[in-house]
Amino acid sequence: MNILERLFEMTALGELIESPLTLVMFALAFVLLYLGIKKRFEPLLLVPIAFGLLLANFPGGQMNVIQATADNGLLKMTILEIAKEYGIMNMLYYLLIKTGLLPPLIFLGVGAMTDFGPMLRNLRLAFFGAAAQIGIFTVLISAVAMGFTLKQAGALGIIGGADGPTAIYTSIVLAPELLGPIAIAAYSYMALVPVIIPFVVRFTTTESELKIHMKKQEKLYPSKTKIKNLRTVKIIFPIALGTIVSLLVPSSVPLVGMLLFGNLIKEIGSDTNRLFKAASETIMNTATIFLGLCVGATMTADTFLNSQTLMIVVGGFIAFAVSIFGGIMAVKIYNIFSKKKINPLIGATGLSAVPMASRVANDIALKYDPSNHILQYAMSSNISGVIGSAVAAGVLISFLS
Amino acid sequence: MNNDIQTALIVLVVGMITVFVILALVVLTGEILIRIVNRFFANPPSSQAHLSSADTNVATPLETRGIPKQTLAAIVSTVDIITEGKGKIKDIHTK
Incomplete structure (x- = not known):
């Protein structure tokens, strides 16, 4: 009998019975795994996050992240002591996440996979990437009104930027205690872009607006400047832009700087091909794995199952929808004053979520006019949205941290 | 709370202006760069x-x-x- 008791104690079953809410977390992990694997909702991040969540909630597994407080002395411990005392997941979290290392590394990879060509060819459309950041700041105000602290509200609002690494980076700096639910909300809504954009577009645009033919408008009112050496422009552009942004919003440098460096090593071509490959494959993939696992490991029943998480999920959706609305409205205002009309779907892609937002916008445009391919135009505001959300994150961090 | 909302409003105004200014600079930088490259480093028409x-x-x-x-x-x-x-x-x- 004694042996049976000891065997029972060896398993995690006893602790599961003591804390049944852990089973809810298991269910959540299984749902996220299902969405990632079967429904292909952002599988590259949702699968590691879901598995990290699962690992964190195995009782006795020592894989859950413990937030540093004044009492537990975590902030004064060395990495080796953290690993010994709290397990390897905490070591990874404090080494890679808490230091803010991984999101800039992911931005390096994103930059290496980004082509600024469509934006450079349609530079004026980049403005709509700014308008689509309005959701971030409006939800900041709403969240404060709902009782969140300013820092927490800033971290919640950044979901409206539709950029996972930016949302994670901002949360790490402003409200690490909300990292798990914010990451889940950010990536879930990014995966739901094909649902959210058509939803907002349906209520804010007319059929005639959606039929605005971008190429016909281009023929009617052609751009004055044609690029005569795109490769050279693409090489100089990240250097020039990086310098300007660094001088004006230094707090966005970790994200924007790495994004532009990644882009530069891509554009140089064969001479830096090895660096490009490392940034876009090896580093990007490694960073994604550890980021996903560590974020998932922050979500235990105690920290996740509360009213704040529900408010983050709702607030995140509102931030997303308002951002899309902001982009569409900016195009509508532009169209009042300009002869050259722009399809409002271009504004809807002003949030990041590259390239899914552009693809969704293109599909909607084709539904109304099969010859209206707006992908290259949508990519312009979509890419500028990445820069815009990183700058918005920089502003939030400078003001609120 | 009121102070927080006031701060949030300031962040809204400053944040949106900053994002617009930066993206305006992106557009401006791009335009200037294209003109310089077109003038001095243009590819021969091919x-x-x-x-x-x-x-x-x-x-x-x-x-x-x-x-x-x-x-x-x-x-x-x-x-x-x-x-x-x-x-x-x-x-x-x-x-």
Whole structure:
């Protein structure tokens, strides 16, 4: 009998019975795994996050992240002591996440996979990437009104930027205690872009607006400047832009700087091909794995199952929808004053979520006019949205941290 | 709470202005850069020339061999971009 008791104690079953809410977390992990694997909702991040969540909630597994407080002395411990005392997941979290290392590394990879060509060819459309950041700041105000602290509200609002690494980076700096639910909300809504954009577009645009033919408008009112050496422009552009942004919003440098460096090593071509490959494959993939696992490991029943998480999920959706609305409205205002009309779907892609937002916008445009391919135009505001959300994150961090 | 909302409103105004200013600078930088590059580092006109004078960079009159003009233009442009204007198409074989 004694042996049976000891065997029972060896398993995690006893602790599961003591804390049944852990089973809810298991269910959540299984749902996220299902969405990632079967429904292909952002599988590259949702699968590691879901598995990290699962690992964190195995009782006795020592894989859950413990937030540093004044009492537990975590902030004064060395990495080796953290690993010994709290397990390897905490070591990874404090080494890679808490230091803010991984999101800039992911931005390096994103930059290496980004082509600024469509934006450079349609530079004026980049403005709509700014308008689509309005959701971030409006939800900041709403969240404060709902009782969140300013820092927490800033971290919640950044979901409206539709950029996972930016949302994670901002949360790490402003409200690490909300990292798990914010990451889940950010990536879930990014995966739901094909649902959210058509939803907002349906209520804010007319059929005639959606039929605005971008190429016909281009023929009617052609751009004055044609690029005569795109490769050279693409090489100089990240250097020039990086310098300007660094001088004006230094707090966005970790994200924007790495994004532009990644882009530069891509554009140089064969001479830096090895660096490009490392940034876009090896580093990007490694960073994604550890980021996903560590974020998932922050979500235990105690920290996740509360009213704040529900408010983050709702607030995140509102931030997303308002951002899309902001982009569409900016195009509508532009169209009042300009002869050259722009399809409002271009504004809807002003949030990041590259390239899914552009693809969704293109599909909607084709539904109304099969010859209206707006992908290259949508990519312009979509890419500028990445820069815009990183700058918005920089502003939030400078003001609120 | 009121102070927090006031701060949030300030962040809204400052944040949106900053994002607009930065993206305006992105547009401006791009425009200036394009003008400078067009002025000093412009590629010699190649793609158009390839199409109009097939004998210079494309050895045989391919249009007459049943290759659609648009396909030919795409192939010529691709070769032009990859080889930075140095490559020449000698022949195209279709399966």
